[in-house]
Amino acid sequence: MTSATPIPAPETTSPRPQIPLLLAAVLLIYLGQMTLNPIIAPLSREVGLAEWQIGVTISTAAVMVVLTSQFWGRRSQSLGRKPVLVAAFVLATAAMILFALLAWLGMTGAITGVTLFLLFVLLRGIGFGTAIAAVPPTAQAYIADVTPDEKTRVKGMAGVGAVQGIAMIGGSVIGGALSALGILTPLIAVPVLLLAGLALILFRLRREPRHELIETPTRVSPFDSRVWPFLVAGFGMFTALGFIQVITGFIVQDRLGLDATATGLVTGGALLAAGVGMILAQAVIVPRSGWTPPTLLRVGSVIAFAGFLALVIDAGPVLLFAAILLIGLGLGIAMPGYTAGPTLLVSRDEQGGLAGLIGATTGLTFVVAPTASTALYGVWAPLPIIIGGAIMAIVAVFVLTHPRFRRIPAVPVSAAASTSDRDGGLGLP
Secondary structure, eight states, X not given: OOOOOOOOOOOOXXXXXXXXXXXXXXXXHHHHHHHHHHHHHHHHHHTTOXXXXXXXXXXXXXXXXXXXXXXXXXXXXXXXXXXXXXXXXXXXXXXXXXXXXXXXXXXXXXXXXXXXXXXXXXXIIIIHHHHHTTHHHHHHXXXXXXXXXXXXXXXXXXXXXXXXXXXXXXXXXXXXXXXXXXXXXXXXXXXXXXXXXXXXXXXXXXXXXXXXXXXSOOOOOTTOTTTHHHHHHHHHHHHHHHHHHTTHHHHHHHHHTOOHXXXXXXXXXXXXXXXXXXXXXXXXXXXXXXXXXXXXXXXXXXXXXXXXXHHHSOOOHHHHXXXXXXXXXXXXXXXXXXHHTGGGGSOGGGHHHHHHHHHHHHHHHHHHXXXXXXXXXXXXXXXXXXXXXXXXXXXXXXXXXXXXXXXXXXXXXXXXXXXXXXXXTTTOO
């Protein structure tokens, strides 16, 4: 008789992670959003909406991000990434097709006043806001799932920010250039971009095997000692950004004395500068620096604060563009610290909830900031910029001095989710 020596099972290899495909999904949905940014200010004036009404529309989208991000993040772990992304792109495409039609009806005078405003809120705010809330948490939870250590985690999360920067550049170019053909042209391009994203997800993204899904992903509390300092820093950064993002078109038009078409083109250039800064940060500086998440937050917040100081000064287009570039550079350096830091401290079944919480925190900043900034801009143009700069200064002081931002131990992710970490945050006394 032969010996009953067990025969080793054939070696199997897991499918290669599809991080680039998830990043492409983030790119396309943000490209759709950013293509609208250069023309949203002149469009509002063309259809007869006040600045504060555009602020309310953007704030409504942010409310939907807050309300739905954790839901989407956890569903991406329980249902799978593909169903969540397909649903998000279908909703986004439908909302923006109807939004383009609505804008045309508004410009022709067929729909005006309160009805026009409410439909803006419904389509651009509720519809598109709910859709875009699904994509970053899904991508971030996936990256956290397939990256085993701090270095690859930070690099992966920087990739999410980098494609957002690319979207800012691409959207600025597309929106600004197409606005020269008419203010409605960028609105027609947006659903085309979203349809391309939907096709990519439908035909290229794999569905996870059932055993890789998590039936009941864990909800993460915003007061969890492991994550709240990062959430506070991120909240401050994106609140400061929210105070200037929506009014950029108004700043360009009023400081430079431009008409609606030229405003769309030049605003596209200004947002292009911010995108260049963000890509330089996240595609070059962050991967090559080897900085830990706390260091990224410290360096980035100081640089962004310098950009806000420069933006307060009305000294022509060169300083305006340089200030916006500095803000993009600083936030581009800080963002991977905000998104990657807490993922190193939670378990796998918490990653979807954490990604949703990060998305909700970011969205929460845009609930009040756009409406407040547009209202304050009507009172005194520099005021929202000054307030944004003051908030960024507070963030810089917080991340420079708070003990929670000591270096995160470079431990395996599985070890970072122990009970002691849940109670002790970053392993500090």
